[in-house]
Amino acid sequence: MSTYKASFAYFRYILAPFSVCYDDASVHIMGLRKKVENSICRLKSYLATKSFCLISALLFLSQSVTGQEVNPLDGDPRAARVGGSIFRAQCATCHGADAKGIDSIDAPDLTLLYTDSGTSDESVFSTIRDGVSGSIMPAHTFPDTEIWMLVSYLRSIGLSGISTEVDGDPVPGELLFSQNCSTCHRKGNQGGALGPNLSRITQVRSLEVLINSVRNPSASIARGYKPVSVITEDNEQVKGVIKREDAFSIQIMDTDQYLRGFSKMSLRGIAYEEQSWMPVFSESELTKQELNNIISFLQSSL
Numbered sequence: 001m002s003t004y005k006a007s008f009a010y011f012r013y014i015l016a017p018f019s020v021c022y023d024d025a026s027v028h029i030m031g032l033r034k035k036v037e038n039s040i041c042r043l044k045s046y047l048a049t050k051s052f053c054l055i056s057a058l059l060f061l062s063q064s065v066t067g068q069e070v071n072p073l074d075g076d077p078r079a080a081r082v083g084g085s086i087f088r089a090q091c092a093t094c095h096g097a098d099a100k101g102i103d104s105i106d107a108p109d110l111t112l113l114y115t116d117s118g119t120s121d122e123s124v125f126s127t128i129r130d131g132v133s134g135s136i137m138p139a140h141t142f143p144d145t146e147i148w149m150l151v152s153y154l155r156s157i158g159l160s161g162i163s164t165e166v167d168g169d170p171v172p173g174e175l176l177f178s179q180n181c182s183t184c185h186r187k188g189n190q191g192g193a194l195g196p197n198l199s200r201i202t203q204v205r206s207l208e209v210l211i212n213s214v215r216n217p218s219a220s221i222a223r224g225y226k227p228v229s230v231i232t233e234d235n236e237q238v239k240g241v242i243k244r245e246d247a248f249s250i251q252i253m254d255t256d257q258y259l260r261g262f263s264k265m266s267l268r269g270i271a272y273e274e275q276s277w278m279p280v281f282s283e284s285e286l287t288k289q290e291l292n293n294i295i296s297f298l299q300s301s302l
């Protein structure tokens with residue numbers, strides 16, 4: 001990437017408020033309003049030119065010092081914000097407005113990108129620019145700066161897991177997991193499927209979030225596991241989590257872990273529950289140390 005090209009694109013981005021502002025000013029030709037707006041414009045223009053010089057210098061430095069592709073906009077919150085707008089305009093049709101992916105077209109959840117240790121800003125940059133051959137992920141001919149803004153955005157929404165080792169023992173943790181959790185959760189190939197597979201959970205959730213999911217499951221319900229209960233034609237009550245739903249039908253994994261489909265016309269009632277089917281584990285049921293042991297087991301390769 002040439003520094004010149006990036007600086008030029010950055011220049012346009014920085015000056016955008018200036019040109020918008022000036023157009024506005026020329027529309028309101030009357031007296032005071034014009035004066036005020038013009039002085040704001042001059043101020044913005046002054047600040048823009050200043051920051052442009054500074055940023056060009058930084059860009060130049062970051063390029064020449066490291067001599068490799070690093071995100072020149074790293075740490076600039078505006079870059080992530082503008083990147084978010086570009087994302088919603090250009091990428092959301094496939095990856096979803098929340099970037100969490102759309103299963104039916106195999107567009108992956110991009111909030112998980114950085115949980116894979118092989119992912120770098122540079123590799124994400126290349127994927128966006130070149131696309132993925134043999135898939136519908138297209139190449140993009142945006143200026144480099146806009147691609148870096150997308151990278152900044154994806155990094156800003158990227159989930160990251162527990163960065164340190166948890167103070168626990170995975171050996172008793174394994175036993176506690178099988179006693180309390182594995183009827184509903186899998187680690188590796190073992191366990192149930194009413195709740196999400198926890199094999200990689202410590203790579204995508206912080207310690208605080210994990211503890212909160214166990215102490216207070218209903219505070220935030222995992223995607224794809226929304227609780228529901230329905231009453232069938234024969235007055236049977238079926239409780240479970242919603243796997244698929246459209247205007248006419250609903251597919252549920254019931255609490256006995258059977259997949260069941262219903263036509264909505266045939267149901268006597270549907271209640272979208274607020275409470276997760278996961279039981280609350282308070283400290284009297286699972287002490288701090290026991291929970292740490294479980295989390296340490298989830299983190300381990302046992």
Ligand code: HEC
Nearest residue numbers: 090091094105106107108124127128132135136137138150
């Ligand atoms: C037409 C649909 C479509 C559009 C538009 C699209 N993508 Fe993708 N994208 C995909 C699909 C499908 C894949 C999975 C490719 C594969 O690995 O088979 C993918 C993969 C990716 C990956 C690699 C994910 C990984 O796990 O390695 C990134 C990064 C990405 N897209 C970012 C973007 C960004 C940013 C945009 C907008 C500028 C965008 N995509 C636009 C469909 C799309």
Ligand code: HEC
Nearest residue numbers: 180181184194195196210213217220221222225276277278
């Ligand atoms: C009766 C079934 C059941 C049991 C037992 C259970 N869970 Fe869950 N769990 C669920 C369901 C269903 C969800 C998804 C809904 C939600 O987020 O509350 C869930 C969600 C979670 C999540 C959030 C996952 C995410 O993607 O954020 C974590 C973490 C979790 N459980 C850990 C545990 C641990 C640890 C235990 C044992 C101490 C346990 N669960 C016991 C059913 C269960």
